[in-house]
Amino acid sequence: MSRPDRIRAADLPPGAVRRVGDWAVGNRDGRYFAVSRRCRHQLADLSEGSVDADGCLVCPWHQSRYDVRTGEMVEGPHGFLGYHGPTPGYTQLIALLGRIARLRVRRAVRRGDDVVLE
16 A cells, blocks of 8 residues: 655644645644645645635635535635636636535544644
């Protein structure tokens, strides 16, 4: 069996998100998560995102928000392409698609000095 993906826990402080292979791995106040890295909106790299006060993963490009437990998009984007602002109708459509086409979710647990993806 191959060695599981891992990252040093010291490299993943609370609120941080890092890339581990094809996964965006983060720390929600000591609870670790791993989700697929590509935003369902315009394929931004979610490992460059952030964790908000509600524990959602926020896309770095247009602030789509994801529930990291389910991979579901809970709030649609605030813009598209280079535009950052209100997009009535479009935001709701993308959010609906993000509820259907969820991020993949993988279990992430702390083992010693590492966070391991199972």
